[in-house]
Amino acid sequence: MVDIRRRARMGLLLISPERFKTLGEGTKRGSYAERKAAEAEWMKKEASSIADVTFSGIVYTEADVRKAIDRFTAEKVDYVLAIYLSWAEDFAWIRFLRDMPPCPVLFCHRERDVIDLHDTHDDDEFTEYLCCGGLVGSLEASGSIKRTERPMLEIFAGTWNSIMKRAEIFGDAAKARTLLRDSKIGLLACMNEVMWSTYVDPYDVFKQVGPEVRFLSVAELEDTIQKIPDDEAEKVRDSITEKYEVLPNVDDEKFLASIKASMGMERLAEEKDLDLLVLNDIDTVLFSHIGLRPGFWPTSPAVRTLIVPEGDIGGGIATYVLKLLSGGHVNFIEPFHIDLPNKCFAAGHAGPNDYTDPRGKCRISSDVRFAKTKWKYAGAPFAWYVFPAGEKTMLHCSEQTGKFQLVVSRVEALPTEHFLATYSHSLFRPVGEDCNALFLKLLNQGVTQHYGIADGNLTAEIKDLAMMLGLPYAEV
Numbered sequence: 001m002v003d004i005r006r007r008a009r010m011g012l013l014l015i016s017p018e019r020f021k022t023l024g025e026g027t028k029r030g031s032y033a034e035r036k037a038a039e040a041e042w043m044k045k046e047a048s049s050i051a052d053v054t055f056s057g058i059v060y061t062e063a064d065v066r067k068a069i070d071r072f073t074a075e076k077v078d079y080v081l082a083i084y085l086s087w088a089e090d091f092a093w094i095r096f097l098r099d100m101p102p103c104p105v106l107f108c109h110r111e112r113d114v115i116d117l118h119d120t121h122d123d124d125e126f127t128e129y130l131c132c133g134g135l136v137g138s139l140e141a142s143g144s145i146k147r148t149e150r151p152m153l154e155i156f157a158g159t160w161n162s163i164m165k166r167a168e169i170f171g172d173a174a175k176a177r178t179l180l181r182d183s184k185i186g187l188l189a190c191m192n193e194v195m196w197s198t199y200v201d202p203y204d205v206f207k208q209v210g211p212e213v214r215f216l217s218v219a220e221l222e223d224t225i226q227k228i229p230d231d232e233a234e235k236v237r238d239s240i241t242e243k244y245e246v247l248p249n250v251d252d253e254k255f256l257a258s259i260k261a262s263m264g265m266e267r268l269a270e271e272k273d274l275d276l277l278v279l280n281d282i283d284t285v286l287f288s289h290i291g292l293r294p295g296f297w298p299t300s301p302a303v304r305t306l307i308v309p310e311g312d313i314g315g316g317i318a319t320y321v322l323k324l325l326s327g328g329h330v331n332f333i334e335p336f337h338i339d340l341p342n343k344c345f346a347a348g349h350a351g352p353n354d355y356t357d358p359r360g361k362c363r364i365s366s367d368v369r370f371a372k373t374k375w376k377y378a379g380a381p382f383a384w385y386v387f388p389a390g391e392k393t394m395l396h397c398s399e400q401t402g403k404f405q406l407v408v409s410r411v412e413a414l415p416t417e418h419f420l421a422t423y424s425h426s427l428f429r430p431v432g433e434d435c436n437a438l439f440l441k442l443l444n445q446g447v448t449q450h451y452g453i454a455d456g457n458l459t460a461e462i463k464d465l466a467m468m469l470g471l472p473y474a475e476v
Helices: 032-047 062-074 091-099 123-131 134-148 160-182 202-209 218-226 230-243 252-271 284-290 313-326 435-445 459-469
Strands: 009-015 052-054 079-084 105-110 153-158 184-188 212-216 276-279 306-308 330-339 344-349 361-366 381-386 390-400 403-414 424-430 451-455 473-475
Touching: 009 032, 009 062, 009 091, 009 160, 032 123, 032 160, 062 091, 079 091, 079 134, 079 160, 091 134, 105 134, 105 160, 134 153, 153 160, 160 313, 160 459, 184 252, 184 313, 202 212, 202 313, 202 403, 218 252, 218 284, 230 252, 230 361, 252 276, 252 306, 252 381, 276 313, 306 313, 313 330, 313 390, 313 403, 313 451, 313 459, 330 424, 330 435, 344 435, 390 459, 403 435, 403 459, 424 435, 459 473
Parallel strands: 009 052, 009 079, 079 105, 105 153, 184 212, 184 276, 276 306, 381 424, 403 473
Antiparallel strands: 330 344, 330 451, 344 424, 361 381, 390 403, 390 451, 403 424
């Protein structure tokens, strides 16, 4: 499994001209080379606050840029932050654009907070004047950016503080891109036959988004569940009942069966080294062999695999992307209905949904949707959860016209009490528009009913990630 907690890995590329190195020797502020060495050192130190930095030294020569490329490649940086420290010859930059393996690049012009120049007839002042000429170098470099048409390259200009803020967002997206390419998705056991719009091409998942898709069987899940001792499941059940209210409609035998099924699902995912498990939890084969749909993921803080319901790989990718970018609790939802008088909409989902964020509200309830079915553990309980209030990013992913799309919205989860039996849920209000406008845009975009949600505003990171993956992106 990938390590989503690791820091972003930045390659720092700082470019200067060799012909300026000795200028200013013996002046009070030192030579050009000495001044730039000090500047590079604090840049590296500052950048280390937002990423693990690989820096091979200022690039003055062709050999320097080749050394930088080799270091960046060997240390598998997620992205490169490139800055001209002043004017410089463009031969090093052109070689970087041509020879650096595919990798996101953030090319920045640093605007100095203050420039204090007086009489540049003085050698010290003249050297400082040359040191301040990053705009000249950046403008020259921009021509080569245009001519080489290198993918995954963004341009930004601003003060150092604003560059660091931009680089942090860009770096989070670049790290997510790397992690996606190292991730594995498991589909248990099939796509959802009653929701064809959620179908995707597993080959395209690998080619366009990054993860490898593996296919699991209900038989494997059944074998894994059978190996779990009752006493282990009972300990998990007891820990859950200590934390959350258990409603009177919960059958103890079915409770234990749901716990064991959830643990089996998690252990199978761990055995297969899965970062994301997409469970078709309304599949009749699952019900006939397992007797229920698992309702208590995660059963432990140690569980690392993200699990989503209804066999929707695209919905799983959306939720997983939010997990990679936020590092926190994420949930899987579908909008149910618009509440016009209260200017909000209800949304949530049955089946596996993270219920462990203490800011939310959780009860243990019978799965009333399936309580009257013929299956062995019909009505087996689940974690009935209300999502915590606050600003959320709502992300959709589906494959349309041969390409995956990322569609992002901002919503506010409102303070909500339990009211939708069977579903983890909340009431939501769109940010900056009304419900009609939001859903009309989504309908015109061509989406499905499934979305991931995460705390905060992650639209900038998602936009960068879509650019890096070459995917269509929309904010609605």
